[in-house]
Amino acid sequence: MERNQLAINGGPKVKNTPFGTGRRFGVEEAKELLEALEQNTLFYHFGQKVKRFLNDFNKIYKTKYSVAASSGTAALHVALGAAGVTVGDEVITSPITDQGTVIGILYQNAVPVFADLDPHSYNLTAESIEQKVTERTKAILVVHLSGNPCDMDPIMELAKKYHLKVIEDCAQSYLTKYKGRLTGTIGDYGCFSTNDFKHISTGDGGIVTINSGDEADYFTAHAFADKNYQRHGDSVSKDLEYLAPNYRMTELQGAVGIAQLKKLEWICTRRNALGDRLNDCLKRIKGVNAMNIHEAGWCSYWFYMFTLNLHELSCTREEFSKALAAEGIPNQAGYIPKVIYAQELFQKKQAYKNSHFPFDQGAYDYSPGSCPNAENILQTAIRLDLNEFFSDEDIEEMMVGIEKVAAYYSK
Ligand SMILES: *Cc1c(COP(=O)(O)O)cnc(C)c1O
Numbered sequence: 001m002e003r004n005q006l007a008i009n010g011g012p013k014v015k016n017t018p019f020g021t022g023r024r025f026g027v028e029e030a031k032e033l034l035e036a037l038e039q040n041t042l043f044y045h046f047g048q049k050v051k052r053f054l055n056d057f058n059k060i061y062k063t064k065y066s067v068a069a070s071s072g073t074a075a076l077h078v079a080l081g082a083a084g085v086t087v088g089d090e091v092i093t094s095p096i097t098d099q100g101t102v103i104g105i106l107y108q109n110a111v112p113v114f115a116d117l118d119p120h121s122y123n124l125t126a127e128s129i130e131q132k133v134t135e136r137t138k139a140i141l142v143v144h145l146s147g148n149p150c151d152m153d154p155i156m157e158l159a160k161k162y163h164l165k166v167i168e169d170c171a172q173s174y175l176t177k178y179k180g181r182l183t184g185t186i187g188d189y190g191c192f193s194t195n196d197f198k199h200i201s202t203g204d205g206g207i208v209t210i211n212s213g214d215e216a217d218y219f220t221a222h223a224f225a226d227k228n229y230q231r232h233g234d235s236v237s238k239d240l241e242y243l244a245p246n247y248r249m250t251e252l253q254g255a256v257g258i259a260q261l262k263k264l265e266w267i268c269t270r271r272n273a274l275g276d277r278l279n280d281c282l283k284r285i286k287g288v289n290a291m292n293i294h295e296a297g298w299c300s301y302w303f304y305m306f307t308l309n310l311h312e313l314s315c316t317r318e319e320f321s322k323a324l325a326a327e328g329i330p331n332q333a334g335y336i337p338k339v340i341y342a343q344e345l346f347q348k349k350q351a352y353k354n355s356h357f358p359f360d361q362g363a364y365d366y367s368p369g370s371c372p373n374a375e376n377i378l379q380t381a382i383r384l385d386l387n388e389f390f391s392d393e394d395i396e397e398m399m400v401g402i403e404k405v406a407a408y409y410s411k
Pocket of ligand 1: 099171
């Protein structure tokens, strides 16, 4: 039997050993949790854990102010609220992202407007964003997908030109750098998630950085995560000027977060090394497109996603995915099943049941084909799990597997 026969056709598998795994939580987290309980309060404003967590986060990010939230979705909503996004505003964002990116926009009764993506970085570009700017545009919500930084300089210039706020969705981009600067510190606000699937986990949770360094801006964001209660030391004012949700983080999440932050550097460094190796190798394989990382970018790879050049291959994306899986390389055909605007919510323009508000405030087009690059990415992408516990050998075998399948189907 030929060695290069595909496993799916009865040939030998490329990968025969299990992928590296490891424990994300240990006695460090347990110790912090115990201390949190011993405080006899789990309320963030009375305890020390959330405060310490944010303090440690601020040190890593060299930022003066940040606010804790109950999730990444909540963090994004807080940033939108602090940015002043309100009824009838438009927020330009990415059609390939987690649902959480658009939830806060809609809860502010603002309208998500989707701009197209670069075909190989899978990120928004200043050019595509500019095409969507209208008189109602209030903010740009960029997503650094999978830890890959957006090209921020032109985006910040554009924001300046049109007086727009910039919110960075960093849920997938811990310690990602752009021209030496950490993503989440470049725009007006940076939003992070500590849900259980991100680089670090507190079960659920979120963080918002307030990059203006302005105290009033910080208090606005802080209150927006806490029913708009104005807490200053021991005093609290509950005289509400406008609506805000309760997105408070508990001391239990803060405690776990303190221990998790200590692991962040090695998690991201390891993922960067593994991902870059994979990416460099894929640049040389015919039939596949590697990820485009900005030349002055540093990617912390939440996952690894490449696309297929289907006109160079004699297979479909699904056949490629199945053949690769048969080689012992688990993968998903695509990322989210379809672009965000293809969801019924946008097709029916129904954010709230039996209502078209706020979509009926303007002429919004969510028809198929409106972001062709984004749609094409999701139709040709193969996504690989990538994990800090993977060994060098795991990555080596992933490369061999991709090379084997691509060579077999090469036209
Ligand atoms: C995970 C994620 C979110 C939402 O975070 P949650 O903590 O799950 O609410 C938002 N945006 C992106 C890009 C994400 O990956």
